[in-house]
Amino acid sequence: MAADKKGDKNKKKKDGSKSLWKRFKKFFSDIKAELKRVTWPDKKRLKSNTGIVLVIVVISIVMIFIFDTAITSIFNATGFYDYKSKSNTETTETITESQAEETNNENATESSVADITETE
Numbered sequence: 001m002a003a004d005k006k007g008d009k010n011k012k013k014k015d016g017s018k019s020l021w022k023r024f025k026k027f028f029s030d031i032k033a034e035l036k037r038v039t040w041p042d043k044k045r046l047k048s049n050t051g052i053v054l055v056i057v058v059i060s061i062v063m064i065f066i067f068d069t070a071i072t073s074i075f076n077a078t079g080f081y082d083y084k085s086k087s088n089t090e091t092t093e094t095i096t097e098s099q100a101e102e103t104n105n106e107n108a109t110e111s112s113v114a115d116i117t118e119t120e
Contacts, residue, residue, distance in 0.1 A: 018026075041049065075081035 072081070
């Protein structure tokens, strides 16, 4: 009985499946038919809707800017978040100092190795 079901499924696949090209053709013809049913707005309504969208976008940008500025100033005032970071010169000086220390350590190691080899 299980073999019969498998045979039926395979038959349906072979008989009912369409070629890839036919499926693409049907897909695009369905899209074309659906787009013919759409009620498109006239120019006046299109301009009005576009203007409304642009106004909402600008209002959203302004609101986000205001909230961001307010939250940043609150965090800076409470000390939770310090926006003033180290300047590039301070960072460069720190890196230079640590590199100098590493170089001094390497030179000290090399000189001690040289001293040991000279004494032998």
